[in-house]
Amino acid sequence: MLKITWDDKICIHSGNCVKSLPSVFQVKDGKFVIIPDGAPEDQVRKTVNACPSGALKIQG
Numbered sequence: 001m002l003k004i005t006w007d008d009k010i011c012i013h014s015g016n017c018v019k020s021l022p023s024v025f026q027v028k029d030g031k032f033v034i035i036p037d038g039a040p041e042d043q044v045r046k047t048v049n050a051c052p053s054g055a056l057k058i059q060g
């Protein structure tokens with residue numbers, strides 16, 4: 001399973017990740033949560049790479 005990190009100080013809250021892959025990137029009770037195995041790995045990588053601010057990163 002991919003390990004994804006999110007830096008809240010870098011995130012510009014564009015919402016791209018939540019819109020493009022809602023099974024992985026979600027806002028629950030006002031908090032941003034990431035479910036790394038919520039979609040196939042290539043889709044997760046694609047969405048992480050499309051983050052406009054660089055707040056999302058895949059570790060390892």
Ligand code: SF4
Pocket residue numbers: 006010011012013014015016017018050051052053054055056
């Ligand atoms: S795509 Fe990146 S900048 Fe946009 S909300 Fe998600 S983490 Fe934040």
